[in-house]
Amino acid sequence: MLPSERLDYSPIVQRKRLALPGGARLAVWVIVNVEEWDINETMPRTVLTPPAGGSPMPDIPNWAWHEYGNRVGFWRMLEVFDDFRIPAVLAINGSAIARYGAIVEAAKARGWEFIGHGFSQKNMQKVADERDDIRKTAAAIRAATGANPRGWLGPGLTETWETPDLLAEEGYDYVCDWVLDDQPVVLKTRGKPIVNLPYTQECNDVAMMLIQHHKASEYRDRAIDQFDQLYADAAGSARVMALVVHPYIMGAPHRLRYFREALAHARAHPDVVFWTGAQILDWYLGQR
Amino acid sequence: MIPRDRAPYSAIVDRPPLRLPGQARLVVWTIVNLEFWDIARPMARQVLPAPTGQVLLPDVPNWSWHEYGMRVGVWRFFDLFARLGIRPTLSINARVCEDYPRVARQARDAGWEFMGHAYEQMPIHRVEDQKAMIERSLSVIEQFTGTRPVGWLGPGLTQTEETPELLAAAGIKYIGDWVYDDEPTEIHTDNGPLVTLPYTVELNDIPMMLVQHHESEYFTRRCLDTFDRLYAEGASRAKVMAIAIHPYISGQPHRIGYLEAVYDRIARYDGVLHWNGVELLDWYLKTRGEG
Secondary structure, eight states: OOHHHHOOOOOGGGSOOOOOGGGOOEEEEEEEEEOOOOTTSOOSSOSOOOTTSOOOSSOHHHHHHHHHIIIIIHHHHHHHHHHHTOOOEEEEOHHHHHHTHHHHHHHHHTTOEEEEOOSSSSOGGGOSOHHHHHHHHHHHHHHHHSSOOOEEOOGGGOOOTTHHHHHHHTTOOEEOOOOOOSSOEEEOOSSSOEEEOOOOSSSBHIIIIIISOOOTHHHHHHHHHHHHHHHHHTTTSOEEEEEEEOTTTTTSHHHHHHHHHHHHHHHTOTTEEEOOHHHHHHHHHHHO | OOHHHHOOOOOGGGSOOOOOGGGOOEEEEEEEEEOOOOTTSOOSSOSSOOGGGOOOSSOHHHHHHHHHIIIIIHHHHHHHHHHHTOOOEEEEOTHHHHHOHHHHHHHHHTTOEEEEOOSSSSOGGGOSOHHHHHHHHHHHHHHHHSSOOOEEOOGGGOOOTTHHHHHHHTTOOEESOOOOOSSOEEEOOTTSOEEEOOOOSSSBHIIIIIISOOOTTHHHHHHHHHHHHHHHHTTTSOEEEEEEEOTTTTTSHHHHHHHHHHHHHHTTOSSEEEOOHHHHHHHHHHHTTOO
16 A cells, blocks of 8 residues: 555644643653574674675674674663663564563563564565564564564564555554654554554664764764754644664663763653653544 | 574673672773785775776775875884883784784784784685685794784674684684673684684774764764773673774874873773783683682
């Protein structure tokens, strides 16, 4: 289905007012992406290219660089969530659940929400059987947490023409791949509709650090600018702000402080709620 | 063998902390990389692609840009580390001992540790006889310094699935290719275990300056942000902070000051050790398991 068939164009200034409880202006949600990189595939991202180029396999250096996030970086990030008492959303590859048991347990102990993020870290257009991938991911999360995931984020936000239809049919309530608004929107599917929550490519450490190659402090500076503008925009109608981190990027020792400082800025505002995706979804559905 | 068969996943918080002698918190491990770039092949890195992106052979502009490091830049390193009394680990293409004996001699006479870094600078995947190349590399260094290296770093940290077996068989004890932890770890090979030391692709002038294109002064900022964080964590768990530099990059006049600034600031702290790879290896083998 084409995007224009899934939703109509809608200018944000012409919509019914959304109101958060207690007069809050902004709902902030923080998504931690935990992935498993298959050593038998091309690495999804690289920090170092081989001498004279090419892409030799296996790619041990870039595999190891990512693995650092799950061995060390994640645990450093966890302290920030604990200190600020902010629940995160764990977007996790289905295969990573069995591999990184300690991470799954830490997230469960804190009541984080688990959302599907592909069974492996592979473009959804390259997955052999998309429905099976979506289903297997839900099953892995259900086995670990006792509940079906309500949300889905495609690896690299990738979708096929069919992805929202399959997600709705497989029991998912929301998707994050459509970064087209500051408020949730409803997407039509061939069955029941699915909600899209405002995820971000802007305040996202993959785009900022690995593609745009900004200094680590730019993560904090951009997040603060983003927050201040959305906070002002929200005077008339509530807004949602997403912050996205990966343990192998913002969990590096030299970057962590900037993640903490970004959250500290948001945390200093009393009229802001820190919610999971499911909380934002349920609130939004209650507003419609 | 794939990595999962060499070492299981391990969360750092589930391990007993390692302790350094004398209440030290942190080891700074400095690695200087010296390479041989063969003018007959494409250059390992480029500062300037040819107009319209064509591949040049010979690629004189990029060859000479690297050569500057051997002629000029590396002497800035020697001055800096002599002044600081630090003896880094030298990650060295063995061929540097043959083609740049003046540079290799300076490092040897200053007491730097020689770590194997292949014979010349090309991905290990393209080496036809890896076993012979490893043996040749270690022998050339042994002849030059009188000591057979116990450490190894692949060019660009590259490995094939059999590299760790070949290295262990050749007598190598530690590798820098696995940048997956803040601590040394042990991995399995069919020829006995290897220790991984926490080398770095974060505090490394190739990814920072040639891939990510950061400004020169950002090297100082990133190193000191890392230092501050690891120094704090070092109160409860020993930490290793590697700094990896190349004379053709950090030895440039506009960059060397930002490298010096890192060491000058670190020098103000107690509880910081400057060790080479062998010292790290010996400490880890002795200390692990003591809890």
